[in-house]
Amino acid sequence: MTQTATAQTPSPSGHRPAFLNFQVDHMTLLLDPKMYNVSYAIFRTLFGAGQEDILYEKRKEWAKGKGETSMTFAVRIGADQASAQQAAALRQTIVAVVQPSEPESQPSHVRDMLEGHSASAHWQHIALRTSDLLAFHQYALQRGINFITPILKDADEDLIQTFSGEWFFPGAGPSGLFFEFVQRNPNPNLLKKLEERNKETWFRDRTFLGLYAEKEKEYRSGTVTPFLDPRLFEKLQSRLASKKLWEIGEEDLRWAEGEMQEYARRKKQPSTQEG
Numbered sequence: 001m002t003q004t005a006t007a008q009t010p011s012p013s014g015h016r017p018a019f020l021n022f023q024v025d026h027m028t029l030l031l032d033p034k035m036y037n038v039s040y041a042i043f044r045t046l047f048g049a050g051q052e053d054i055l056y057e058k059r060k061e062w063a064k065g066k067g068e069t070s071m072t073f074a075v076r077i078g079a080d081q082a083s084a085q086q087a088a089a090l091r092q093t094i095v096a097v098v099q100p101s102e103p104e105s106q107p108s109h110v111r112d113m114l115e116g117h118s119a120s121a122h123w124q125h126i127a128l129r130t131s132d133l134l135a136f137h138q139y140a141l142q143r144g145i146n147f148i149t150p151i152l153k154d155a156d157e158d159l160i161q162t163f164s165g166e167w168f169f170p171g172a173g174p175s176g177l178f179f180e181f182v183q184r185n186p187n188p189n190l191l192k193k194l195e196e197r198n199k200e201t202w203f204r205d206r207t208f209l210g211l212y213a214e215k216e217k218e219y220r221s222g223t224v225t226p227f228l229d230p231r232l233f234e235k236l237q238s239r240l241a242s243k244k245l246w247e248i249g250e251e252d253l254r255w256a257e258g259e260m261q262e263y264a265r266r267k268k269q270p271s272t273q274e275g
């Protein structure tokens, strides 16, 4: 028996839909080029990753005749290959490592992200895995969350994914931190449904390059999509900023979710925005 009175909150699993039972799928680490090869060696030695655990390694020739540079690799750590093969993809942990491979003369959002943090290493995004990406995506859109891509099919992996806007507050610079949401092993019906839904974007570049180009475009334009639009962020702040964290009650949270839904509704139908 503990003295601390823990509030009898209902078990989350009681009301949380299955698609919100996220698991970490992978994370993406941005590294200064000086750390890139060393990190590879560390993953191959200390973390015990074999050649077969290097899931991909992508290269690019940024300038013709200058030769290829490695942009990124992904390493699987912690996969339990000894147990049943079936759900192996769901038990593994993956780290994707990215260096700014562009020549010094060429801009790079990865370099910007690292320099913006005065850091030679930065965790960029964490990919959360859901059992129903379509349901989650819909749910998030209905609450005003911004995504920089529709749901995409990875060309190399049996995986569908979407990327959120970055976490930063109005007026602050982009943080370089965002979320990816993924679903592994999507069934053929779902794939067909998604394919019909976003015809133009479906056959994009392989997704890593698709995301890479999207982020580069954002950083060059100076307009980085935030997780929440400034107006929605400020709306939430208007009621929550003056409170201590422990003063934020259920009533406030219901209000916040309501505001998010209302904001998303209005944004979707700007013509009915009267009043």
Ligand SMILES: [Fe+2]
Pocket (backbone or CB within 6 Å): 026, 027, 028, 096, 125, 127, 180
């Ligand atoms: Fe990712």
